[in-house]
Amino acid sequence: MTETTAGDLEALVRRVRVMEDKWQILELLSAYGPAVDSGSADATAEIWTEDGEYDVDSGRLCGRGELRAMVGSAPHQGFITEGSAHMLSLPHVEVDGDRAVAIGHTQLVLKVPGTTADFQVARITANRWELVRTDGRWRVERRVARLLDGRSEARALLGGVVPPAG
Template sequence: MTEDQMTQILLELTARVDALEDRAAIVALMTTYGPAIDAGDADAVARVWTEDGEYDVDTGVMRGHEEIRAMVRGPMHQGFVRGGCAHILEPGDVVIDGDTAVATCKSLLVTADGPGGPFTVARATANRWELVRTGEGWRCRRRVGRLLDGRPEARALLAGEDVDASH
């Protein structure tokens, strides 16, 4: 093997390791959302997004850290936390393009029906995460979620398409 061939192999391996590390960092970021929101930790939830990030769900659009924190601290989410809940996200499909990425996944909101259960799946949602590499690592620039209740917007998200903020 020549030195040029060895250099080429090392460059290819380095690129593959970098891609694997980026994917692992993105999945780790996405999966921090569930424990953070279930703990009611508004600051940890906000850190998933860029400062001007957007969270677009069928119940409304939140823009920026303050609106995301307000959602976590709001009566609906605090009711889930006090009653017992679990936000569960699958790792999903992650496509990285340089310093941006798009991840597509499904999530469940499971709530306790009372002390000790049983538990109910309150929501099943299709999600599109648009991510960007920042100085602090990967962050979500925009997350769109739509209920998996037959609506075409949810199917579009799972097919890898973007949907606008109109509901």
């Protein structure tokens, strides 16, 4: 059996801390789809910091109040009452102390009106989630989402992924 040093224990603690942070971030982001598809405005807003920003190609929402209003808006309510799914891919997450970045894809899938169970993908976006730990909890400080329609801006968001260290 090898001898464990203080440096080994410190390295292990750092690795466990990063794993816990990544897990908490994945849990937070995975709550987004169910929150918006159930019309839970408060749960959706709580994913962000109080003054958090959601910068999507169709507009910008600033603060939890505007996020709540988006969930309650007629267009969004129309999506969920007709049938919708906001689906997130498993994002790539990088943690740096009390800040983190998650990069991945989202899809908005909508039920085709007048059908029993036909759905179509309404949009697919590239996403960059910038997170901050405040009061011991991870929250989204800024989310940038761009439609994957061939424009370089969306590809640039996805290009921000840092390959894992070997």
